[in-house]
Amino acid sequence: MKAMEHGMKVKRSYSDKIFDVVNIIVMLILLIIFTWPLWFVVIASFSDPNEVWMGNVLLLPKKITLIAYEELLNYSSIWTGYKNTIFYTVVGTLVNLVMTVCAAYPLSRKDFVPRNFLMILFMITMYFSGGLIPTYLVVNKLHLLNTRWAMIIPGACSIYNVIITRTYFMNSIPHELQEAATLDGANSFQYLMKVVLPLSKPIMAVIGLYYAVGHWNDFYTALIYLNSEKLLPLQSFLRDLLMRAQTTMNVNMSGMDAASIEAKMKLAQTLKYSVIIVSTVPVLCIYPFIQKYFVKGVMIGSVKG
């Protein structure tokens, strides 16, 4: 009996040891798969275009130069896009936050009579929508097409974030506070501003960042609703540079000799690295500080109801 138990233990620890080793190896490989592509873009943007072209840049930058960034400075439309995107992100996120609180707070109050009806009204939109053209026609009818507001108003509120915020209001703010505030003569709005919101800073940070990242990365809305170059966000210009660079290059290259064509192509390729860095850095810079909040947001959101 003892011997058998002992044998089982040995077998188990042997199997577990193999498992641990395999697990660590898999995780290290994943670490490389996750980081290398991003790292490569960083080092390629600082390297000599020739070295990148030859495939010599793999782990560290070679012949460090800022030429890709200098070239980017001349590319004025990127900076127009940058300005527009900052506007859409800041104003859009503010509108989003106001709308989300305006929806989530009443829906979190158990004494709010139309609570369930409105909840269903809003949640249906998660599963069913009018589709591209009917929505487009509404935006057109409201004269929002090709205006800055087209980037902000049609996406003013996300029901998913409303549910997260409502869940937080219901579960994390003690109900007694409301009774106390009512006794002190505060109305719902004063209670919301002075008690609920100051206690909800973490969730406001989470959904604010969800919205902000959404605006920063938004490409679709501009594709559908905007056509004036002045209004386009960063992502639209990025798309031109990253996905269409080759074709536009070919048009401009007639009448050049082979060497300068090659030089141009290499530079265009390098430009891709620097533009990725410049456009993604704002998001990735704040990322390490906020990632724990993002995780918290997913967890609150996963609580059913």
Next chain:
Amino acid sequence: MAGIVKKEKENLGRRLLRDMKKNWILYVMILPVVIYYITFSYAPMYGIQLAFKDYKVKQGIMGSPWVGFSHFQRFFSAYNFKQLIFNTLGISIYSFLAGFPIPIIFALMLNYLNNKYLKKTVQMVSYAPYFISTVVICGMISIFTNVDTGIFNTIRNFFGLESVDFLSKAKWFKSIYVWTGVWQGMGWSSIIYISALSGVDYELHEAAIVDGATKIQRMIHVDLPSIKPTIIMLLILQMGSLMSVGFEKVYLLKNTLNASAANVISTYTYEVGLINSDYGYSTAVGLFNAIINVFLLVTANQLSKRIAQESLF
């Protein structure tokens, strides 16, 4: 009977009025949100009737003549109908088969990592790609699959294989789409499982250890059953979107050379709707897709209610 129902209705109406007087602030607050959803979600639903109409700009949605199901008939007999359905289903089923189990396995393995520092690092790094924009992801795909300089071809050449221009070959399209999607989303999707795993009762593990279970056995017999409700909930949600493939990434990666594998319903509704201005037809195609999605969601929900006693609604 009728009298009682009427009385209750009156009560509800009166209750609502009384509540409106007492809590008018709440009603004022939520009013803009109600207006927003009516305007941007329900008004477009009303516009769905376009799917049965021949849209004339001058006559508007209401005034345009009815054409019955002719848009649908045109879609079902379109030369590319089969291709669109095949690609849409193909991409989403492939995405599902790869993208659904991998985050679960990833979370399980991460859960058994003894080295706390490695665990934290892997976790943090794995979420990062989720925040990169689709445009940048597609740009990176085009960089890494480049015929001359891309890393995939560098690796192929190292093993003596010829370079392949991945993005211009239809047969590579689905794999590129799916595996870059796994790269971008697996960390983020695993968060919910990691949090579910942290709630597993440790006594169950202790009992399993006493019984001589190995880590793999504990994974299968303790962890998996404990996080089953989470898995099923996400499974239902995924089933509901089996007929929808996101627009942006396909649109960005698509070109004339790989289009035969890349045309999906969402890019088709965009092309016929906004590029060709064929509003009625585009709405019909979109509606067909939306109905199938709702049907799939409800079916998946019913199935899981019956089989696993778990449901979304």
